[in-house]
Amino acid sequence: MKSLEELKAIRDKMKNQVGIRSEEENTTRVVVGMATCGIAAGARPVLTAFSDLVQENGLSNVTVTQTGCIGLCMYEPIVEVYEPGKEKVTYVKMTAEKAEEVVNLHLKGGNVVTKYVIDK
Amino acid sequence: MMTELSLNILDIVENSVKAGAALTEITVSAQTAKNLLEIIIKDNGCGMSEEQVKSVIDPFYTTRTTRKVGLGVPFFKESAELAGGSFFIESKLSVGTTVRATYELDNIDRMPMGDLTATIHTLVTMHEEKDFLFTYKVNENEFVLDTRQLREILGDISFKEYEVSNYIKDYLKENISSVTGEIII
Numbered sequence: 273m274k275s276l277e278e279l280k281a282i283r284d285k286m287k288n289q290v291g292i293r294s295e296e297e298n299t300t301r302v303v304v305g306m307a308t309c310g311i312a313a314g315a316r317p318v319l320t321a322f323s324d325l326v327q328e329n330g331l332s333n334v335t336v337t338q339t340g341c342i343g344l345c346m347y348e349p350i351v352e353v354y355e356p357g358k359e360k361v362t363y364v365k366m367t368a369e370k371a372e373e374v375v376n377l378h379l380k381g382g383n384v385v386t387k388y389v390i391d392k
Numbered sequence: 393m394m395t396e397l398s399l400n401i402l403d404i405v406e407n408s409v410k411a412g413a414a415l416t417e418i419t420v421s422a423q424t425a426k427n428l429l430e431i432i433i434k435d436n437g438c439g440m441s442e443e444q445v446k447s448v449i450d451p452f453y454t455t456r457t458t459r460k461v462g463l464g465v466p467f468f469k470e471s472a473e474l475a476g477g478s479f480f481i482e483s484k485l486s487v488g489t490t491v492r493a494t495y496e497l498d499n500i501d502r503m504p505m506g507d508l509t510a511t512i513h514t515l516v517t518m519h520e521e522k523d524f525l526f527t528y529k530v531n532e533n534e535f536v537l538d539t540r541q542l543r544e545i546l547g548d549i550s551f552k553e554y555e556v557s558n559y560i561k562d563y564l565k566e567n568i569s570s571v572t573g574e575i576i577i
Binding site for chain 2: 309
């Protein structure tokens with residue numbers, strides 16, 4: 273069973289590492305809609321998938337955050353990707369599996385996964 | 393309708409966060425002898441007026457402007473009332489809000505708790521500036537996670553750091569599963 277002692281060990285280990293944080297203006301933001309509509313449609317595993325995959329892939333220039341309802345409830349779960357200097361990309365009807373594709377192809381590969389993008 | 397009670401919890405606590413609560417207390421307690429499952433969410437957010445409290449259980453009331461319906465509280469209320477339980481909400485302006493839902497533990501229409509670890513982990517890591525006190529009780533077993541305690545240990549290390557986030561997830565998962573035992577929640 274995990275105890276708080278273990279957390280202290282993690283802290284001590286991390287204290288010796290200097291965190292590499294990218295500059296604000298170079299940061300890509302992944303924003304997951306987490307209002308009632310999003311949650312009911314399955315946004316929680318989508319958010320978890322993005323957070324885990326971004327961490328696992330060491331994408332230090334990507335932050336994963338959440339937002340409320342943007343008024344397109346029928347397309348939830350919705351994920352918006354804001355890349356510096358580029359137009360916002362809105363992915364709709366997302367799942368954890370689709371999130372993996374977006375991480376690999378878009379966030380890592382630089383190619384928007386157009387099949388999940390909603391037309392403006 | 394939410395397919396897991398843990399999703400209702402996530403949704404309702406998001407309201408607390410939006411209400412500016414510095415601390416939200418989430419209590420999930422199951423007692424087999426009483427055939428009772430109880431979920432209490434208590435926050436110290438901005439609270440609501442008497443009129444607002446009456447309106448939040450109405451699906452056609454919402455504070456948001458992007459759409460005209462607000463289903464969070466009605467969903468939560470319905471989940472309890474469909475399962476032989478009760479629903480209660482109390483609020484005071486600038487003091488906070490308490491929401492309490494009860495369920496018959498063995499009611500066939502009671503939604504399963506689902507992934508409680510994912511709900512608490514999401515709240516804790518996504519709202520680092522907020523504090524959460526999560527208490528999980530099943531009969532005589534109890535587990536408590538207090539983010540103030542985690543913060544005290546971690547100092548300025550973020551909950552979002554890979555190792556910390558994973559630790560919190562495993563810590564929750566192991567303790568929740570150990571407290572749950574063989575009981576179906």
